[in-house]
Amino acid sequence: MNHPQEATEFLKDAANAKWHDDTLWFVRDKRDKVSKSVPEWEKLRNLASDIKDNVLANLETYLVEFEKNAKANNIHVHWAKDAAEHNQIVLGILNEHRCKAIVKSKSILTEECHLNPFLEKNGVEVVDTDLGERIVQFLNQPPSHIVLPAIHLKKMAISDIFHEKLQTEKGNDDPYYLTQAARKHLREKFLAAKVAITGVNFGVAETGEFVVCTNEGNADMGVHLADVHIACMGIEKIIPKREHLGVFLRLLARSATGQSITNYNSHFRSPSPGKEIHIVLVDNGRTEQLAREKFRNSLKCIRCGACMNTCPIYRRSGGFSYGSTVPGPIGSILSPGIDLQKHSSLPFASTLCGSCSDVCPVKINIHEQLYEWRQEITKAQGTNAKSISMSIANGIFAVPFAYKLSASMMRGALKILPESITYSGLNTWGKQRDLPELPKETFKDWYKKNRK
Amino acid sequence: MNSREHILSKIKAIPRDEKPLPKIPDFSFEGDLAEKFTQSIQFNKGEIVGAGDLAGIIAQNKFKKILSLVSSFEALANTELPADSHQLKDLDLAIIEGQFGVAENAAIWLTDENMGLRALPFITEHLVIVLKKNSLVTNMHEAYKKISLAHSGFGLFIAGPSKTADIEQSLVIGAHGAKSLRVVLM
């Protein structure tokens, strides 16, 4: 996977790239407005960050407490060390219930585990029920954003695929009309499903309950009509106490979409009479990330997507250019931990402007970790001149090349870099912008001269 | 070693510093909570209506199948809670009672007793929640204080009608759940 090359593809359609950029900025702007209406916003971010620090310091204790309380509430608890085991557990439950068709609400974890293709291979029909996810599923695409899965698509593209799959009127791209068509289609699926799968936003150790947040109500439509609810949860999603939900629910939707809260915030504590709830606790690389001290607090992420909406690179390169389940700034610090080779270009897909860290509701130092990953990758690849130039030739070290040179060298370099480098895949996301006018002297030089 | 032991022992082996759990300060505020709640629910595309308006709303929208779990509104209802949720699929309107509301975001707390069947507030085409004015709290911290550790198999903070913006960020009300939320503040 190579971010610069993928970004080139995305930027070929300049009008679309501009639209994508503007659309995400609109979401970022809503987040700014609503967060400013909460006087204690910064205090809430500190609290959320501190709570998550405490979670990571005591993760094993909270997991055991969560398991104990969930079991006492008649919830079945399963543990999966990796994606393969997670998928097997889910399939096992489906087989036990002779279930061949399921409905699933948004779960980034199941994307990460590639659950859909696994189940389909085993003869299970999987219907994603979040509208955006259903759209990309029809198109055989992964989500391009963790909160807004179809944000890369224009409504006419959605109209076309709905015409093909749901027999809507050709050319009718009215969002209300299309949404109602999906509502009708998915109602049938909800009413027919025996098993429903959801993700988990928060698992509460103190009570053994877990919380799922949606705006569409699709998670609840699925689970309350089905006999069996399977909830897939990364082990880092645990929080100690119920009262901590107050902090996180105040931050999550405001950061994600600029709403004061998601419309449905469902607390599952025990199954309805005659029904079953299963929870699958999944590691899949999280314990390795926990062991990397510098990258540990990337596990605080509550998947709000704010860092994506604000990122100048994400907005101008699209979710698919990252080639990882979680794209954007947070994806660029999580993915190298899973496969360094495959994702080595991601920590360089950043200007290090720090806007991601500024908006993050749990105060992850995202841009600093991006910088740390660059160090790790550079170390792993060798730092002698020859390997750098080879890396450049291979298109791996697009931006780091710039960062590795001292400021004054870079000033020279920017001037003399031939078009073939500045406008090659090496610096793709910079393509849409002119090279900055270079100051004649650096600030340091200026300061020295003018100090007196 | 099974996966549970494997994961737990891997975590235990990682040296970490102790990090204390913070105390949540009091963020409650002074002011007219009903007014704040009203603003919040409008922001979420919900609506406040008077108790006396319901009959008119039902007639105007030609709601046919109506269920009420609130005794004072039973006169408006014409169907009972079925045994199986699937039988709710053609329900036009459900009238239920909320336990309390949160002024900062119009979230209303419901548990199993308020819903009868967990699918009810989602599967109904339209939803009315009856709420006591004096039940309002300022923010989510107060809300969780009020719930405390009370046990409910299923609890829900509902704050508006079902909605989506998945098609080009255009807001559409009525995705999979109820197409409207009207709140009667008593």
Ligand code: SF4
């Ligand atoms: S890293 Fe922070 S801003 Fe980005 S998705 Fe996670 S919580 Fe949200």
